[in-house]
Amino acid sequence: MKQKHVFLQEGLITKSDRQRLNGHKSCVVWFTGLSGSGKSTLSVSLEQTLHHLNVRTYRLDGDNMRQRLNQDLGFSKRDREENIRRVGEVSKLFIDAGIITLAAFISPYKKDRDRIRSLLNEGEFIEVYVKCDVKECEKRDPKGLYQKARNGEISGFTGIDDPYEEPENPEIVVKTDQMTVEQCTEKILKYLKEKGYLTVRSM
Template identity: 65%
Template sequence: MKSSNITWHNSKVTKEDRQKQKDHKSPVLWFTGLSGSGKSTVSVELEKALYEYGAHTYRLDGDNVRHGLNNNLGFSPEDRTENIRRVGEVAKLMSDAGLVTLTAFISPYREDRDHVREIMDEGDFIEVYVKCSLEECEKRDPKGLYEKARAGEIKGFTGIDAPYEEPYNPEIVIETDKMTLEESVEHIMNHLKDNRLI
């Protein structure tokens, strides 16, 4: 049951104050794509590059978050939506804290990703479509999940018997079946620099 006896308390330190202290903006880089497309791999390397550049960062990863915050959620459409809703709220808090936040989640539904965009301040949500063919993702199959899904051992697996809805207008597209890891990271870093976010 939701409580109606809650009041928002404002801080004397603003998001803008935190960004000024850190000397960069605090966008949320939302990595979306099929399992095995390279979301986690690219986000890990990008976070390292941002750290070396001097940016204050934090990375939220799909599997990691399901070990704690979202360990009570499964993979039904409803649970996937709630998973993304919670992560979106956490990412918004981290943006308010002045951090460059990287999130690596399949987040298969456009509506869920659009909802996260809507709760963010204007320009803070940067959708990064990690584009990779299903064939290549299946070849990589780093966790052996595609093999299990094809064998019927996993139901509702994105790309096999559950949908993935590609972004219509992502801010960034990286094609990990055509670009190297270094090229992918450089492409994103250039976007952040060109838009004066870091």
């Protein structure tokens, strides 16, 4: 429920001002895919690459957010929706700050991802589908979660007993069971360059 006596306080410095100061546009690169598909790995790789290009970034990761801002949330459908909603709002703040945000979240439900896209201006939400066969993800199983799900220790696990809704029209698809980390990173970087995110000349 909205607070009756809370009002938006506008400042004098705009998002465009901050983008010009930073020397590039701002957006959120949203990595979505199954657990073990390589979302976090790619976000770390892309962050490092952009940093070397003097691009201001910040990385939001599912586990990190649940240890801090979202530590009060569980893994029910409602809590998952709230988890992604909060991340969307945080991403919007970083975009307003003129920063390229890298968000790595399973985010299995299409409507939750679409809600974040609708929260932002056109072109500010770049959906990256980190596509990887569930068998390969389970083979990797870096956190041992698939095995726990198979053993009944975890319920509602995406890809096992809870669905993952694939993106219908993502801006980028990287197939991590066929491509190296470097190839995936280069594909995303190429998109950012070609679409003008790494410059403010067109603003």
